Amino acid sequence: MVQYMSARLDASFAALSDATRRGVLEQLGRADASITDLAETFQMTLTGMKKHVSVLEQAGLVTTEKVGRVRTCKLGPRRLQEETAWIERYRQLWDARFDELDKVVEELKRKEKVDGRKNRE
Amino acid sequence: MAARTESEVAPIKNRTTVERKSERELVVTRTFNGPARLVFEAWTKPELFRQWWVPKSMGMSLLSCEMDVRVGGRYRLEFAHGDSQAAFFGTYKEVTPHSRLVWTNEESDEGSVTTVTFAEQGGKTLLVLHELYPSKEALDAAGTGAADAMGETFEQLDELLVTLGASAGRS
Numbered sequence: 001m002v003q004y005m006s007a008r009l010d011a012s013f014a015a016l017s018d019a020t021r022r023g024v025l026e027q028l029g030r031a032d033a034s035i036t037d038l039a040e041t042f043q044m045t046l047t048g049m050k051k052h053v054s055v056l057e058q059a060g061l062v063t064t065e066k067v068g069r070v071r072t073c074k075l076g077p078r079r080l081q082e083e084t085a086w087i088e089r090y091r092q093l094w095d096a097r098f099d100e101l102d103k104v105v106e107e108l109k110r111k112e113k114v115d116g117r118k119n120r121e
Numbered sequence: 122m123a124a125r126t127e128s129e130v131a132p133i134k135n136r137t138t139v140e141r142k143s144e145r146e147l148v149v150t151r152t153f154n155g156p157a158r159l160v161f162e163a164w165t166k167p168e169l170f171r172q173w174w175v176p177k178s179m180g181m182s183l184l185s186c187e188m189d190v191r192v193g194g195r196y197r198l199e200f201a202h203g204d205s206q207a208a209f210f211g212t213y214k215e216v217t218p219h220s221r222l223v224w225t226n227e228e229s230d231e232g233s234v235t236t237v238t239f240a241e242q243g244g245k246t247l248l249v250l251h252e253l254y255p256s257k258e259a260l261d262a263a264g265t266g267a268a269d270a271m272g273e274t275f276e277q278l279d280e281l282l283v284t285l286g287a288s289a290g291r292s
Contacts, residue, residue, distance in 0.1 A: 087139050090147070093179065094250075095137040098151045100173035102134075104163045105155040112159070 015059035020044070021052050025061060025075070032074040035064075144257035149250040157219045157241035160248060164222060164237065165190040175200070192216055196224065231259035 015021055020042055027033060027041060039049040053073055056062035061076045135152040142148050153160045163169045171186040184199040184206070190213055197210040208228065215223035220239050226232035233252040240247045254260040 087141060091137055091139040091149075093176075094139065094149050094151070096176035096178045097173055098137050098153075099134070100176050101160075101163055102153065104169055104173050105153050105159050108159040108162060108169075109155050 011059040012061065015055050015061055018052070018055075021056055024049075024052060024056060024073075028062060028073055028075050032072055034070045034072050036070070038073065141260075142251075145254045145260055147252045147254075147260065149252075151248050153246045153248060154244075155246060156244055157239040157246045160246045161219045161222075161239050165216075174198070189213070190216055190222075231255055231262065233259070233263070 016025075023042060024038055027038065033041070035046060035049050035053060038044075038053070039046050042049065044052075053062060053064060057064060057076070059076075062073050063076045064071050064073050066072075135154070137149065137151045140148050140150075163173065165188070167186045167188045170188065171183050174186075175181055175183045181200045181202045184201050186198050188194075188196040190196075192213060192215060194213045194216075195210065196213065197208060199206060199208045209226065211225040211227040211232065213222070213224045214234070215221055215236075219241075222237045223234065225234050231254065233254045236251040236253075238249045238251075240249075252260075254263065
């Protein structure tokens with residue numbers, strides 16, 4: 001599970017490391033668009049835009065659907081904002097810290113109990 | 122199997138949440154299974170603080186930890202990460218035992234002000250850590266900084282994904 005999560009995060013970070021792909025996410029945040037639309041907006045070839053969309057799709061950030069001859073792109077089920085990946089990374093840091101803090105608090109509680117017993121004796 | 126046994130014995134782990142409240146604010150929340158005075162103690166006694174502030178997964182070690190926890194008192198933390206070292210320091214602005222701590226981060230001009238509140242209910246403590254940055258850019262920089270160490274790995278993975286994407290596109 002942890003490995004799966006971190007693989008997903010790696011893919012998200014990788015997908016977000018490119019300015020064009022971040023632009024595509026912003027664009028799709030406003031409205032769904034076809035690959036042709038996106039290629040025009042970002043002044044790229046269809047092949048180039050297909051590659052970018054494919055990276056975003058593999059990271060779960062974008063889904064595509066082909067209707068007739070047009071492939072429409074929309075934000076993926078995760079609907080990650082650009083910053084969500086680093087917020088998750090930041091959360092993991094605090095979570096790791098707080099797991100250690102849990103141990104310190106447990107130890108303090110245990111000591112208090114022992115001291116309390118001693119004081120009553 | 123060993124991990125599973127351990128998780129069955131361990132108390133239920135509380136969830137850590139992080140939320141970007143505004144362009145300049147981050148809020149971290151977490152509940153601890155103990156009274157506020159003990160959680161507060163763990164934040165204000167250097168010998169306890171250093172036991173948890175730098176978890177192993179950070180890949181850093183804490184070289185020194187000085188904390189003069191009173192209004193106007195200063196703190197200084199020194200870290201080693203591989204061959205490089207870094208120091209974090211600032212001043213305590215508010216110290217209200219068992220309920221509130223405020224300090225500044227002065228290692229850069231773009232440092233945040235951190236407020237930690239401890240609210241006890243039924244023997245548990247809800248901790249809220251609030252960071253206020255001087256600008257949106259400062260918060261963005263701090264956030265991406267957390268992921269910077271992995272930057273190179275991401276770039277390599279990025280190239281791999283493009284290659285994979287290209288071959289998937291052909292099929």
